[in-house]
Amino acid sequence: MHPIEDHVCIASRRWSAEEKERPLAAxxxxxxxxxxxxxxxxxxxxxxxxWRK
Structure with missing residues (x-):
């Protein structure tokens, strides 16, 4: 069993199409x-x- 990692909450922001492209492709x-x-x-x-929808 793996320990659960804490994830930092990130403030709301706008992402450009170019910024979304890399994680979407990955x-x-x-x-x-x-x-x-x-x-x-x-x-x-x-x-x-x-973003994947």
Whole structure:
């Protein structure tokens, strides 16, 4: 069992299409682990799911 990591809440902001492109592409790829991609991009998982819609 892995310990749960604390995630920092990020203030609301606007993301340009270019800023969204990289994490979206990474999340749709073969190794696209959503949590890892979101953490690397500095966004919450739910935000990445919204962008994918």
């Amino acid at each position: 999340s749709l790829g073969p190794d696209g682990a959503i949590l890892k991609v979101a953490c690397a991009a500095g966004i919450q998982v739910r935000q990445l799911f919204r």
